[in-house]
Amino acid sequence: MEKQPTTNATVEAAQLDAARDEFVTQWGAIGNAWGINRTMAQIHALLMITPNALTTDEVMEELKISRGNAHTNLRELVGWGLVRSVVRKGERKEYFEAEKDVWKMFCIIVRERKRREIRPAINVLKDCIDRADGLKSAEARAFTAQTKALCDFMEMADGVLSKVVRSERSTIVPWALKFLK
Amino acid sequence: MEKQPTTNATVEAAQLDAARDEFVTQWGAIGNAWGINRTMAQIHALLMITPNALTTDEVMEELKISRGNAHTNLRELVGWGLVRSVVRKGERKEYFEAEKDVWKMFCIIVRERKRREIRPAINVLKDCIDRADGLKSAEARAFTAQTKALCDFMEMADGVLSKVVRSERSTIVPWALKFLK
DNA sequence: CCATATTTTCATTAAATACTGAAAGTACGA
DNA sequence: TCGTACTTTCAGTATTTAATGAAAATATGG
Secondary structure, eight states, X not given: OOOOOOOHHHHHHHHHHHHHHHXXXXXXXXXXXXXXXXXXXXXXXHHHTOSSOEEHHHHHHHHTOOHXXXXXXXXXXXXXXXXXXXEOTTOOSEEEEEOOOHHHHHHHHHHHHIIIIIHHXXXXXXXXXXHTTTOOSHHHHHHHHHHHHHHHHXXXXXXXXXXXXXXXXXHHHHHHHHXXX | OOOOOOOHHHHHHHHHHHHHHHHHHHHHHHHHHTTOOHHHHHHHHHHHTOSSOEEHHHHHHHHTOOHHHHHHHHXXXXXXXXXXXXXXXXXXXXXXXXXXXXXXXXXXXXXXXXIIIIHHHHHHHHHHHHHTSSOOXXXXXXXXXXXXXXXXXXXXXXXXXXXXXXXXXHHHHHHHXXXXX
């Protein structure tokens, strides 16, 4: 172990590392608050700020996590479509890279949440509405009114999100800014 | 224990109870997927479909949960602004009722999530950007570009949500429907 | 095929989160 | 100011969720 001279470059590299670590940690915490596994969010953060694709071993090393953990969460990210696996010709191991375009990321997350959470929730609400449909007591009518209102709202939200996600970034961003006056 | 005759009314009451239970259970599961404590979501569901305000004891009884659990989650819901506590004159105990207007509920949730999660996330991103700001390596510039893109996007989203939430339901709903063509 | 590199699975363990219930605290009316 | 009704707190426990690491499965090149 040679002691390196403290050059400008080494100081800067350390600063960058600190910033990257902070970003990975915080992105994990943010994901956590939104119901996303912390490690999954951290891997996503790491891949977002890494220009080249990484192997499972590199992810393990960077985040100090086990192979099983890295593997499971990488697969989960691929399942969401936020990460792609790439194969380099002549190499046996798999590399992973994140979708870096923020608008595309947003669309992927919205589409998946719609599919996995909003749609099922709407179906459940419809089922509840059906079950209480014929009943005529005041209690029953209050129940139906409330669940219908929720259901209508969620269907509207689902529709608006579909439209937003289908639209082109180039049209929606300036529109949003104008909308904001 | 007398055996009751199976009247039409008792059948209907049972049907309604089943529908209500289903709703409470499923709303709990939905909340869970979005990072909200299951019991908190269940209490919220219960209060949404109950026309009158309930006491802590009634909530405990309905959901078969402990006093501590009911208390903590009711307070949390009051903290979000989704539930109000009401005092009936001449009565000592506290009653709780949910905000039932779906648009108001939506606005409350959006405002709170903005305040508790989006704003802090933006601040964290800004901090990361600042830390890597002066650095000139290719790695550093890639990092800054990515975090800036994320930050800009989140600020835009934050702005759009502010505007939506400030707007009147009466103007936004027809607008959303038109927007959807 | 065999030897080796790489990925996947999964029983076990660890960590995080949520719940209970009883005790302590508070407020109110008589 | 005492007794009672009600609320709050929190140490201990239970449940859920996530992570580890080693063994099994799979793929690849020779």
